[in-house]
Amino acid sequence: MSAGVNGATLVRPALAGRVGALEEFNASACMNCGVCTAVCPMGIEVLPRRLFRYVLLGMEDQVLEQIESIYSCLLCKMCEVNCPAGVHIAENVRSLRHHINRTVFGL
Amino acid sequence: MNDQIVTGSDPGAGADAGGRRIGVYVCQCGGNISDYVSVDDVVAAVKDEPGVVVARTAMFTCSDATQQEIINDIQDQGLDGIVVASCSPKLHTFTFREMSKRAGLNPYEYTQVNIREQCSWTHTDDKAGATGKAARLVRAGIARTSLTEPLEPIVVETVPNVVVIGGGIAGMRAALGLAEIGLAVFLVEKEAELGGWAAGFAEMYPHGRDGRDLVTRLEERIRRHPGITVFTDAEVVGKSGSFGKYEVGIQVGREQAEAPAPKTQPPGTPKPEISRPGMPQLGTPEPGAITVKAGSIVVATGFDSYEPQEGEFGYGLDGVLTLPEFKRLVDSSDGPLAYGGRPVRTIVYIYCVGSRQAEGNEYCSRYCCTAAIHSSLQVATRDAAPVSRYHLYRDIRSYGRYEPLYNESREKGDLYLRFPDEEPPVVAQASSGDGGGATTAKDGDAGHGYRLTVTTRDLLTDGAELLIPADLVVLVTGMVPRENDDLVKVLKLPVGNDGFFNEIHPKLRPVETVVDGVFICGACQGPKNSTEAVASGLAAVTQSASILKRGYAELDPLIAVVDPDTCEWCGLCLEACPYEAPRRVEQDQEAAGGADQEGVDHRGADADHRGADTDHRKMVAVIDRVACKGCGGCVPVCPRNAIDLLGYTDAQMRAMIDGLLQEPTPCRM
Ligand SMILES: Cc1cc2nc3c(=O)[nH]c(=O)nc-3n(C[C@H](O)[C@H](O)[C@H](O)COP(=O)(O)OP(=O)(O)OC[C@H]3O[C@@H](n4cnc5c(N)ncnc54)[C@H](O)[C@@H]3O)c2cc1C
Ligand code: SF4
Ligand code: SF4
Ligand code: SF4
Ligand code: SF4
Numbered sequence: 001m002s003a004g005v006n007g008a009t010l011v012r013p014a015l016a017g018r019v020g021a022l023e024e025f026n027a028s029a030c031m032n033c034g035v036c037t038a039v040c041p042m043g044i045e046v047l048p049r050r051l052f053r054y055v056l057l058g059m060e061d062q063v064l065e066q067i068e069s070i071y072s073c074l075l076c077k078m079c080e081v082n083c084p085a086g087v088h089i090a091e092n093v094r095s096l097r098h099h100i101n102r103t104v105f106g107l
Numbered sequence: 108m109n110d111q112i113v114t115g116s117d118p119g120a121g122a123d124a125g126g127r128r129i130g131v132y133v134c135q136c137g138g139n140i141s142d143y144v145s146v147d148d149v150v151a152a153v154k155d156e157p158g159v160v161v162a163r164t165a166m167f168t169c170s171d172a173t174q175q176e177i178i179n180d181i182q183d184q185g186l187d188g189i190v191v192a193s194c195s196p197k198l199h200t201f202t203f204r205e206m207s208k209r210a211g212l213n214p215y216e217y218t219q220v221n222i223r224e225q226c227s228w229t230h231t232d233d234k235a236g237a238t239g240k241a242a243r244l245v246r247a248g249i250a251r252t253s254l255t256e257p258l259e260p261i262v263v264e265t266v267p268n269v270v271v272i273g274g275g276i277a278g279m280r281a282a283l284g285l286a287e288i289g290l291a292v293f294l295v296e297k298e299a300e301l302g303g304w305a306a307g308f309a310e311m312y313p314h315g316r317d318g319r320d321l322v323t324r325l326e327e328r329i330r331r332h333p334g335i336t337v338f339t340d341a342e343v344v345g346k347s348g349s350f351g352k353y354e355v356g357i358q359v360g361r362e363q364a365e366a367p368a369p370k371t372q373p374p375g376t377p378k379p380e381i382s383r384p385g386m387p388q389l390g391t392p393e394p395g396a397i398t399v400k401a402g403s404i405v406v407a408t409g410f411d412s413y414e415p416q417e418g419e420f421g422y423g424l425d426g427v428l429t430l431p432e433f434k435r436l437v438d439s440s441d442g443p444l445a446y447g448g449r450p451v452r453t454i455v456y457i458y459c460v461g462s463r464q465a466e467g468n469e470y471c472s473r474y475c476c477t478a479a480i481h482s483s484l485q486v487a488t489r490d491a492a493p494v495s496r497y498h499l500y501r502d503i504r505s506y507g508r509y510e511p512l513y514n515e516s517r518e519k520g521d522l523y524l525r526f527p528d529e530e531p532p533v534v535a536q537a538s539s540g541d542g543g544g545a546t547t548a549k550d551g552d553a554g555h556g557y558r559l560t561v562t563t564r565d566l567l568t569d570g571a572e573l574l575i576p577a578d579l580v581v582l583v584t585g586m587v588p589r590e591n592d593d594l595v596k597v598l599k600l601p602v603g604n605d606g607f608f609n610e611i612h613p614k615l616r617p618v619e620t621v622v623d624g625v626f627i628c629g630a631c632q633g634p635k636n637s638t639e640a641v642a643s644g645l646a647a648v649t650q651s652a653s654i655l656k657r658g659y660a661e662l663d664p665l666i667a668v669v670d671p672d673t674c675e676w677c678g679l680c681l682e683a684c685p686y687e688a689p690r691r692v693e694q695d696q697e698a699a700g701g702a703d704q705e706g707v708d709h710r711g712a713d714a715d716h717r718g719a720d721t722d723h724r725k726m727v728a729v730i731d732r733v734a735c736k737g738c739g740g741c742v743p744v745c746p747r748n749a750i751d752l753l754g755y756t757d758a759q760m761r762a763m764i765d766g767l768l769q770e771p772t773p774c775r776m
Binding site for chain 2: 007008009010011013017022026028029030031032049050053054056057059062085086
């Protein structure tokens with residue numbers, strides 16, 4: 001699905017748009033500081049820095065590999081209140097779940 | 108002042124050094140020195156040197172209190188020479204020269220010895236060695252001081268005119284600043300129009316002001332100002348005379364034959380009334396060469412944009428643009444971005460092109476991160492249809508107040524991908540056949556054929572290798588020095604390894620060059636955005652004013668002098684001198700010049716105009732006191748040993764070497 005040329009993953013900007021408009025899914029504001037990873041009580045390593053980048057770059061396969069993590073998030077917003085870039089992390093997770101619910105689980 | 112004080116320990120000692128009475132002050136620098144150099148041992152080692160009547164240590168010699176104590180010593184003990192052993196002469200030579208003046212001592216009777224950078228900071232592992240070295244250096248300083256003579260600064264008259272070369276934003280603002288403080292300005296621009304790069308930009312960061320407007324407004328003020336004469340299509344082609352009164356040759360209308368009349372005055376603006384004394388009478392400049400007198404010259408010749416090699420990041424492919432080309436495209440319309448008749452859906456920016464290279468341009472070009480981000484925001488805020496914007500970068504340097512632009516761009520959806528230095532992105536032409544590649548019909552892109560593909564690794568996404576189909580690839584090109592070899596030759600401008608012009612000191616003397624009265628500002632001295640270029644332009648204004656508003660300037664008298672009896676004019680000194688300071692004159696005239704040297708404002712050139720009888724006269728070298736920088740380059744080449752450098756005479760150098768090598772090593776080892 002995300003295959004590109006010579007093993008490179010093809011970037012598809014439209015995935016992010018389908019997950020949520022910029023106002024809802026504002027992951028691009030992330031500056032990769034890592035605070036969210038450090039404070040997450042669930043120790044969800046991949047959330048949200050890399051996960052969101054998969055979405056932004058349209059790497060759908062990689063997103064789906066992380067379904068486990070995406071659904072173990074408590075939506076506690078510990079990360080969100082600490083994020084220096086104002087990323088609505090928990091809201092973004094919610095948008096992503098909504099997208100997966102629709103497209104993968106047919107809910 | 109504390110610790111060991113040795114005063115007049117041996118009244119007879121002074122006699123050995125021609126009756127000199129020297130004070131020696133060894134600084135602790137609050138531990139900076141005394142942690143690694145035993146200052147008491149240094150004092151003990153040198154207190155009995157010939158001529159020394161006071162030797163002591165001080166916690167901070169440069170403090171006001173200690174300076175006052177030294178002044179008291181000079182006056183009470185009748186000191187006629189001072190040695191301060193402390194930090195680099197770059198830091199405090201002037202401090203202690205001024206102190207000497209306040210005490211009534213000639214400032215050139217003072218010697219600075221550096222035992223901090225050269226001893227305590229260098230030999231932190233060897234206190235005894237550092238102490239021994241410090242003692243030797245101080246002894247050499249005492250030896251030099253015992254042979255100093257009072258010298259007077261060379262006073263040079265200055266004319267209140269300035270030639271500003273380069274009419275970009277830096278040169279324009281400098282010209283206006285100079286005129287506003289009452290100096291007459293000749294603004295020389297090579298192109299037909301003023302403004303430089305800024306004249307070609309619409310919206311500029313940080314305030315979104317239109318560059319063309321900015322330039323137009325500046326130009327209006329310049330044209331209106333009676334003190335400024337503008338030469339466009341003009342170049343500086345010659346400089347003669349010496350500091351304070353340079354004669355600057357300006358060629359107006361480069362191709363004399365077909366040159367359009369220089370547009371120095373738009374119709375309706377008043378002609379410059381040039382009537383102040385010392386100012387040349389100029390009407391509207393005619394094409395041709397003219398000469399103006401200038402007390403200082405401000406160089407503001409700007410930069411060029413890096414031109415990528417064919418094939419560098421796909422340069423040469425349709426759709427691969429440099430940053431200036433992209434900026435022009437963005438500025439050229441207010442509507443949705445289109446290129447080659449097609450709407451632009453995806454832009455990939457590649458940063459640091461032509462900058463921060465392992466070999467080549469090592470420097471960061473400073474302006475380009477922010478300029479690229481700013482241009483991208485221009486696109487983001489105006490297009491209704493979303494344009495995907497990928498920034499492939501190494502580091503983002505939107506320093507200082509430009510950080511909010513970077514934040515804003517991320518919030519607006521710009522995506523930043525960090526590529527590894529050793530694996531830069533690869534740009535290729537999209538081929539419709541490469542499967543999922545260039546022309547992706549998915550995701551609402553139906554029918555949108557991309558011109559290009561960019562393959563890159565993103566370190567922020569597990570180092571994943573990504574393929575980005577793109578309409579435009581923007582090479583975020585850096586600044587390079589503008590080709591200006593002729594000007595460099597004419598002005599003898601110092602050029603750095605990177606090809607930009609060099610200031611004397613990046614922090615402390617940021618717009619002065621080693622050529623007296625020649626200042627540099629703007630992007631010709633290194634990458635700068637327009638804010639920084641203008642700030643340095645105004646610094647050049649202040650520096651010019653400081654020498655021109657007084658009507659005279661003082662130069663250090665530490666220059667070369669020729670003994671006319673020994674000199675036989677061979678011309679080797681002239682060949683060795685980077686400033687063409689030695690001149691060939693008849694001995695008699697030289698003698699007249701020599702007498703003059705005690706006075707002020709003598710230039711060797713004057714000697715040429717004395718119409719003395721020329722028969723049977725010996726030709727000798729005389730060194731122009733204003734042109735000479737005291738570099739010493741001529742001293743060793745003279746086959747007859749006729750040249751001495753005041754303040755660093757051969758006798759002084761020999762005495763210093765003897766002092767350095769005097770045995771036994773004075774300290775406990
Ligand atoms: C694409 C791009 C976008 C930019 N965007 C911004 C921005 O948004 N905000 C910002 O602050 N900065 C921006 N900059 C940087 C800005 O352009 C520079 O900081 C500024 O132009 C420097 O001004 P300057 O006067 O030093 O040099 P220049 O603008 O290069 O002007 C030098 C002038 O000297 C003249 N000259 C050269 N040699 C001679 C000679 N021998 N004799 C006579 N005249 C000579 C030239 O013709 C020119 O007119 C941008 C730069 C680029 C390339
Ligand atoms: S909201 Fe989710 S990702 Fe953020 S800290 Fe809580 S559990 Fe972790
Ligand atoms: S805390 Fe915010 S800015 Fe930092 S990595 Fe997480 S999402 Fe990004
Ligand atoms: S300012 Fe220019 S050279 Fe410096 S890091 Fe940014 S793009 Fe690279
Ligand atoms: S000291 Fe240097 S500047 Fe002075 S005349 Fe000699 S070579 Fe020229």
